[in-house]
Amino acid sequence: xxxxxxxxxxxxxxxxxxxxxxxxxxxxxxxxxxxxxxxxxxxxxxxxxxxxxxxxxxxxxxxxxxxxxxxxxxxxxxxxxxxxxxxxxxxxxxxxxxxxxxxxxxxxxxxxxxxxxxxxxxxxxxxxxxxxxxxxxxxxxxxxxxxxxxxxxxxxxxxxxxxxxxxxxxx
Numbered sequence: 001x002x003x004x005x006x007x008x009x010x011x012x013x014x015x016x017x018x019x020x021x022x023x024x025x026x027x028x029x030x031x032x033x034x035x036x037x038x039x040x041x042x043x044x045x046x047x048x049x050x051x052x053x054x055x056x057x058x059x060x061x062x063x064x065x066x067x068x069x070x071x072x073x074x075x076x077x078x079x080x081x082x083x084x085x086x087x088x089x090x091x092x093x094x095x096x097x098x099x100x101x102x103x104x105x106x107x108x109x110x111x112x113x114x115x116x117x118x119x120x121x122x123x124x125x126x127x128x129x130x131x132x133x134x135x136x137x138x139x140x141x142x143x144x145x146x147x148x149x150x151x152x153x154x155x156x157x158x159x160x161x162x163x164x165x166x167x168x169x170x171x
Contacts (some may be wrong), residue, residue: 033061037079041065045074045085054156056149062134064153068160075132085130090164093124095157097150098131114143117150119157 024066034057041063045052050072062091063076063084071089075081100116121130134153135146 030060033080037063040083041074041076041079047130048072048074048086050074056153057141058146058149059144064132064155066160070162071160071164073157075130077133086120087130089157090161091123092120092121092129092157092161093126095154096120096122097154113137114147117146119150119153 035144040056042052045065045067050067051066052074054068055074057062057079058064061078061080063074063079065074066072066089073087073089074084075087076084096119097113098116098118098120101112101114104111104113114135114142116133117135119132119134120128121132123129134150135143
C-alpha cells in the first residue's frame with residue numbers, strides 16, 4: 001500500500017489547485033464579460049421599447065434578437081466593442097443566406113470549406129440594406145453550429161415578415 005506523508009499530499013493539492021486556477025479565473029472573466037454585454041443589450045432593447053422574444057448569443061461575440069410584434073431586429077457583430085444595430089423589418093423585402101466557400105482537393109477526398117456566412121437583407125427594390133455576419137473563417141478556424149443558426153434566423157425573419165404583412169393587410 002502507499003504511505004503518503006503530509007508534505008507529499010500538500011504538494012499534490014497545491015499542484016492541482018495551481019493547474020486549475022487559470023481555467024477558473026478565465027471562466028469567471030468570460031462570464032462577467034458576457035453578463036455585462038447582455039445587460040448592455042437588454043438596456044438597449046429597453047431604451048428602444050422592445051420585447052426581445054427570440055435571441056442568440058454565440059462565440060461570446062455575436063448577438064441577434066428579434067421583437068416580432070414591433071418588427072425590429074437587434075444585431076451586434078461584437079458585443080464587447082460594437083454598438084448594436086437596430087433593423088426595421090418593415091423595410092426588408094427579401095432575406096437570404098450568403099455563403100462563401102471553397103473546395104479543398106486532396107488525393108483521397110474533396111471537401112467544402114466555408115469561409116464566411118452572412119445574412120443579407122434587401123429592400124423591396126432589391127437594394128442591399130444590411131449585411132449581418134454569422135461566421136468569418138479569417139477570425140475562427142471552425143464552425144460551431146453557425147450554419148444551423150443562420151438558417152434558423154432566416155426562417156425567423158421570414159416568419160416575422162409574413163406576420164407583419166398579414167397585420168398590414170388586416171389594417
